[in-house]
Amino acid sequence: MLSGRSKFKQVRHLVAPLALAAALAGCAVAPVGAPKAVRTGVQPLDRMQVAIVPPERDLQAQLMAGDFALAANNLKGAADAYGRAAELSDDPKVAGRALELALAVHDQAAADKALARWSALGGKPAELASARARMALDRGDTAEAQRQLDALVSSGDPDAWREFGRILATARDAAQAGMLLERIATPQRLPNDSAAWLAMSELGESLGRHDYAKTLGDAAVARFHDGTTYAWAGQQKFKAGDKDAARKLFAKAVAKEPKNPRLRLAYASLLVQDGQEQAAAKLLASGAQDADTYTLRMTLAARSSDKAALRRLYEEIRRQSDDVQSDNAFTLGQLAELLGKQDDALDWYAAVADDDPRIFDASVRSAVILHLQGKDDDAHEIVAELQTTYADRPEQLRKAFAVDGELYMDARQFDAAVAAYDKALRVKADDTEMLYGRGLAYAEAGHVDQAVADFRKVLELKPGDIEASNALGYTLADNDRDLAEAQTLLQAARAARPDDPSVADSWGWLKFRQGQLDQAESTLRSAWAQRKDGDIGVHLAEVLWARGHRDEARKLLNEVRRLDPKNAALEKTERKLTP
Template sequence: MLSGRSKFKRVRHFVALWVLGAGLAGCAATATRPEAPKTLRTGAQPLDRLQVAIVPPERDLEAQVMAGDFAIANNDLSAAATAYGRAAELTDDATVAARAAELALAVHDQDLAAKALDRWARLGAKPLELAEGRARMALDRGDTPEAERQLNAMIATGDPDAWREFGRTLAMARDAAQAGQLLERLATPQRLPNDSAAWVAMSGLGETLGRHDYARTLGEAALARFHDGNTYAWAAQQKLGAGDRAGAKKLLAKAVASDRTNPRLRLAYATLIAQDGDDKGAARVLAAGPQDPDTYTMRMGLAARANDKPALARLYDEIQNRPDDVQTANAYTLGQLAEILGKLDDALDWYAAVGDDDPRDFDASVRSAVVLHRQGKDDDAHAVVADLETAYADRPDALRKAFGVDAELYMDSGRYADAASAYDKALRVKPDDPDMLYGRGLAYAEAGQTEQAVTDLRKVLAIKPGDVEASNALGYTLADAGRDLVEAQALIEAARAARPDDPSVADSWGWLKFRQGQLDQAESTLRGAWTQRKDADIGVHLAEVLWSRGEHDEARKVLDEVRRIDPKNASLEKTERKLNP
């Protein structure tokens, strides 16, 4: 909510006046009682002379400002504009008139805007501010000649902010075609200042308004005139938009060379390099110059993708050796690095250091819960999530995510009923959320509640037809239960077509073939998936197929390997009991 100006924050005192009865109650008159003094009988009472001025609300400055702020808080900008318009007439404060004008322009009220601008002019508005307001009014009513006159007046002020406000005014116009015509007519190379930022901004505005030829021509003119990082970067963006990645990379290389202190340029260049498969080259570009949280984050991501533990350790030490304020600004990244490096206590300390005003505060709490879970401190992990659920109770998206995290922790612990309950809570926040339905379906499947699992997964596919994960999960669930195998085959075939090299899909296909009694195909498919990914569930399925074929020794070898990978795997324990009753 926009706050009222402090000079209007006066304490209003309301005096309750108790009206005294006229005259004094008398007793029965007697001959011997002296007469009361005349002053008490006939003189005017002191309160009779007290005059209380009642100010009508429309003439009460504070009341109007408060009404305007209340309307803003309730997203009623029309009422706010009316209230601030009245307030502007009651004060000599130019800031109130400025706010009245901005609100009137925002709600496209020509009469209110005209009055507010006139009042602001009398109170000392700058020529640029007045011309901008009048240009916006003209654009609103489709008066192109007047809009052009006022836009020219803005430029003519010579104000350092003139071109920035010129662009802002056109960007807010309701008629993009009208704004684009005015942009081309007024923002020409002959008139633009000797400032690359203005040229790039106008070229970018041209793209936004659909004047692509103008944007390209002005961008090329800027590139020919200026040779700074800002211009090279914009030219690279235009090349990229035209599908010329090679040209964009060359221009970004020039941008970085012209301004090695700019981390934004290095990030853009490194992103293109990494997208072309050269992670090491991207990391070198990022490391060569001043750092910020984004460069550190991308360097961490590149090293983690390559599973380069030495590089991660060096980055961790590098940030830790920076000043305290840099460490604080990068506390979340330091927590992630410590977590990857297995320094779990340090990770918790860094996540705790992430400030409440940091946009990654929520994520830091989530990672803290995951770390505590990895340490076997499940009660503490769920307590952290419970705190999140309380702190974000009024923010549905975050609350849903918190319940989802709780569910995932329960899933990883094999507490499937608790996981389903947590997913239930998330679905009460956002009914029919496909991610939460998918998670609950898996929880039901693991808990042996096949009917509920099938219901949830079918609902996911109704919401997101053809979803690969849901198709694979539903197909596997049906196959595992030995029911609706025709439907299961169609679902898994669809998933295989979408992801032919995905081991988890191959696992589902192999298990389906096992349920259909096609042991040769089941074994070959599961062996391929097991070779590709040493996943405990795939290994268990392969072992069961081998056992069914009488290859008991081979099956035991696979189970021994599964035990080394995941000794607490629920499928392993179940299969071992079945094969060795």
């Protein structure tokens, strides 16, 4: 790499002063009285030679070329440049880098040259054995790979077993790597370090050597009796379906290291997977805490709508030191939101540090809260700041535009929402989520052709997408056009999601448009029973009205008004039914 290295300099060798003097001596003085000779031809300074090192012989030029190629993801170009640099440099690290790159592009000839140079410059035995093992694996020479891996783990290098694991984990042939793992990483050879045993057991699992991984994990438990070993064995038992044994092993792990939040978090995650969320929450609440245990405790309490648990957790973190509160500012903001403390949530989100990976999400949540408080200008100002701050980060920029669109959609400013999604699509033209969002905005704004075009584009990019199929089918049905196509789309959506109330609502509305009132009513009643959604209620009311059940329809519309007073379909339907 170029960091810490001086800028590239071309070495220019000027001719020596004596050479210049000799050149000047060629100008003799003419005899007295003779006319001065007219000087013609090459002047002395024109004879000066400037020797410039050719780029292929300039070490710094080759290193720069290699680094530039890497920056452009041109591995072959980087390998070639570093290969030339290794021939020019006396630094074994350059030769080692050349070898790494040659192996990355599977250039055995270049790797051989780099290895020879590295060895000549005094490469360490463990490093050379590692390189030779990787080269042998790359060309499929199992016997040579085994010899070199044996040399590596016998070298006495403190990182030998870690390097051994890395080599096999990145090998192209998993079967070959698994065989070598079993041959070399035996209980008789592994060091007296539980971390090494567990690493090899985990590597065995990833390479499909499950019996080896289990045997080594069981042996580690019998030998080391530490918390991490019990936890790994418990995880293996859980994967094998022996949940009772898994719980016992995790309980032993936590008992061995009660102050280790990592172990309690792992045990709690296992309990959650087993459906024991209350037991997981109780386990997490005991002992030392960190940001992850707080986050999982909040998630479990929110999932069960346990406001009391959320309140206790919020107050618990607030009693901690300023540093702990600062580290958990985002979690405190989420807790405050869940407890309905919007102003407190804004304060906590504002306290999230700029270098916190959740700073973007904190800003988004702040914008949402301000929108809910009716402070739309402030909300959109935050989003605009995000768009500026993350202008060079496409994924975050896209999300910022999407948030803008969602805020406008919720405020029923559909044209503004379309404009926001337009900006997102300028970042990535074929972004299906943004096309879908813009299609919804177009549909709500009454721009049916544009909405249909966007939904069709999504289906072109993601054939069979359920959301787009449902949206396009509903839009066609709602506008009483292409009902045969709408039926095909919605049948597919129903088959994929038979219990989805939103899909059932679309199907029921299609049946209404087709004049099949019995099927429309039964489908919409079922959807309404599953989810008290304003749109479903309005559709059911209109079907009931058409069937002459007007009192029931009015009662249902009143219920929708109570649940969703801003529902656009409610206002439209009431105008139509009671002109």
